[in-house]
Amino acid sequence: MPRAAPLDAVMRTLADPTRRxxxxxxxxxxxxxxxELTHGSGVTQSAISQHLRSxxxxxxxxxxxxxxxxxxxxxxxxxxxxxxxxxxxxxFWRDRFAHLRNVLKEIDP
Amino acid sequence: MNDAALKTxxxxxxxxxxxxxxxxxxxxxxxxxxLIGRWIMVPTGFEPVKGTYFTFQTTPAxxxxxxxxxxxxxxxxxxxxxxxxxxxHEANVGYGAPLDTVVTWTLSRVEGGTRLRLVHAGFxxxxxxxxxxxxxxxxxxxxxxxxxxxxxxx
Numbered sequence: 001m002p003r004a005a006p007l008d009a010v011m012r013t014l015a016d017p018t019r020r021x022x023x024x025x026x027x028x029x030x031x032x033x034x035x036e037l038t039h040g041s042g043v044t045q046s047a048i049s050q051h052l053r054s055x056x057x058x059x060x061x062x063x064x065x066x067x068x069x070x071x072x073x074x075x076x077x078x079x080x081x082x083x084x085x086x087x088x089x090x091x092f093w094r095d096r097f098a099h100l101r102n103v104l105k106e107i108d109p
Numbered sequence: 110m111n112d113a114a115l116k117t118x119x120x121x122x123x124x125x126x127x128x129x130x131x132x133x134x135x136x137x138x139x140x141x142x143x144l145i146g147r148w149i150m151v152p153t154g155f156e157p158v159k160g161t162y163f164t165f166q167t168t169p170a171x172x173x174x175x176x177x178x179x180x181x182x183x184x185x186x187x188x189x190x191x192x193x194x195x196x197x198h199e200a201n202v203g204y205g206a207p208l209d210t211v212v213t214w215t216l217s218r219v220e221g222g223t224r225l226r227l228v229h230a231g232f233x234x235x236x237x238x239x240x241x242x243x244x245x246x247x248x249x250x251x252x253x254x255x256x257x258x259x260x261x262x263x
Contacts, residue, residue, distance in 0.1 A: 099148035
């Protein structure tokens with residue numbers, strides 16, 4: 001599946017509880033600076049930055065530099081690979097492909 | 110909200126797998142009514158002829174009778190088949206919401222078999238998104254918020 005790579009990235013990235021918490025805070029804020037994210041998180045700024053890099057690589061957040069601050073916001077449709085995977089037709093078609101494999105085995109052993 | 114914003118909010122589902130069978134065999138499974146019934150659903154009125162209308166009966170939801178109305182759009186034997194896939198009712202959200210989509214099957218010969226690619230295109234987010242209903246707790250909020258961020262279809 002060509003969508004597997006982005007889906008893997010999204011799932012792997014969100015599997016880490018700290019990173020997921022960072023992502024949820026960004027979503028709740030709409031847009032938030034690295035400094036604000038670090039403040040009160042109990043995690044060092046360098047650890048936060050590392051999580052932000054992963055989130056950005058997975059296409060989940062986007063950044064914007066303003067002066068000395070970098071602001072993060074949720075990436076538009078960043079969760080789309082996950083939503084696709086969970087959607088009715090995503091499940092439906094994967095299921096149908098499995099049925100097709102069996103039918104083909106029967107008619108063309 | 111304008112047309113351009115709406116357009117960018119349609120999604121497609123892609124499933125792409127290689128099968129150890131010739132394209133002709135897979136084509137048969139895609140275009141023979143009896144065979145289609147064995148792995149997708151039983152079609153009514155299907156013919157692999159451009160313009161043909163056919164239906165699938167699925168599970169009803171609310172005011173929707175569960176009938177999917179299809180029309181064959183393109184037939185290139187052993188290579189490509191596409192049909193419109195419409196159904197649903199405006200009163201529904203998630204499963205059973207209005208659907209105006211297109212299913213396209215593309216076959217390509219590869220070493221040892223055939224690559225079969227399905228693209229089911231035209232889903233409108235978040236209307237057609239069952240995940241909006243099935244995701245629970247924090248994720249519901251996350252996704253709702255994302256929907257707002259994505260340009261506000263509400």
